Amino acid sequence: MAQDRVEAVERALRILEAFDSSQEHFTLAELAQATGYYKSTLLRLLGSLERHDYVQRGDDSRWRLGGSPSRLARRHAPSQWLATRLQPLLDRMASETGETAALLEVQAGCVECRLVALPDNALRHELRPGQRWTSASTEDPRPALPGGTMGYRALETPAATPLHWLTLSGPASRLTPSRAGRCLDKALATLRPSEEMTT
Structure with missing residues (x-):
């Protein structure tokens, strides 16, 4: 139901969906293009996702999926x-x-x-x-x-x-x-x- 939506959660999930691709690493600009979000918004959301290991930032500043999605997938x-x-x-x-x-x-x-x-x-x-x-x-x-x-x-x-x-x-x-x-x-x-x- 529309009233049950939490905007920040919806946005974080949209970011994770962007990783459902043959491409394994994304620059911030590529994620902005894939999601339609401003880079400043992306950085805040990615920071939260990174803290819980849903995404990881490499030394090259590109983003990839972290360990949490795989850990949860093993439950199913x-x-x-x-x-x-x-x-x-x-x-x-x-x-x-x-x-x-x-x-x-x-x-x-x-x-x-x-x-x-x-x-x-x-x-x-x-x-x-x-x-x-x-x-x-x-x-x-x-x-x-x-x-x-x-x-x-x-x-x-x-x-x-x-x-x-x-x-x-x-x-x-x-x-x-x-x-x-x-x-x-x-x-x-x-x-x-x-x-x-x-x-």
């Missing part, structure tokens, strides 16, 4: 089955293919990255747990990937539970759709059907 971590069964699978896929392996969850037209394993390659598709985007359709969880490819396979899920997709993504010059599909099919074959999403 994926289920034990996802963490113990799928994360090792994603790690193995990323190691064997040199590409980014991820588990995506789709609810109400919104896709969220739940788990990810990044390869050591400098040229790769960057994904982060908690990253979100709008899905093109219920059958296609991919984000916009200029110059990139994402293969995807649905996991079997019980009724009334969110849809989950196993994905493999990387530069189109290196990862073809057919290669991504073969790798995903091989990964899914290692999961017993009764195991897929029985949390």
Whole structure:
């Protein structure tokens, strides 16, 4: 409700939302452009956020997320089955293919990255747990990937539970759709059907 809004909190949250980007560090000018706030207003809000470790200021005066968002995110971590069964699978896929392996969850037209394993390659598709985007359709969880490819396979899920997709993504010059599909099919074959999403 509008009367329940606290303006300073709304502004601080808008600043944190600006960090939901592939860009990891921001100058004060970049944050001002992203939020529409004056630099003087930003500095006051960033000071409060910094004291509680929601943001950190580097030696280069650029701002990045602090440790508190990750600490709170762990309170809403994926289920034990996802963490113990799928994360090792994603790690193995990323190691064997040199590409980014991820588990995506789709609810109400919104896709969220739940788990990810990044390869050591400098040229790769960057994904982060908690990253979100709008899905093109219920059958296609991919984000916009200029110059990139994402293969995807649905996991079997019980009724009334969110849809989950196993994905493999990387530069189109290196990862073809057919290669991504073969790798995903091989990964899914290692999961017993009764195991897929029985949390």
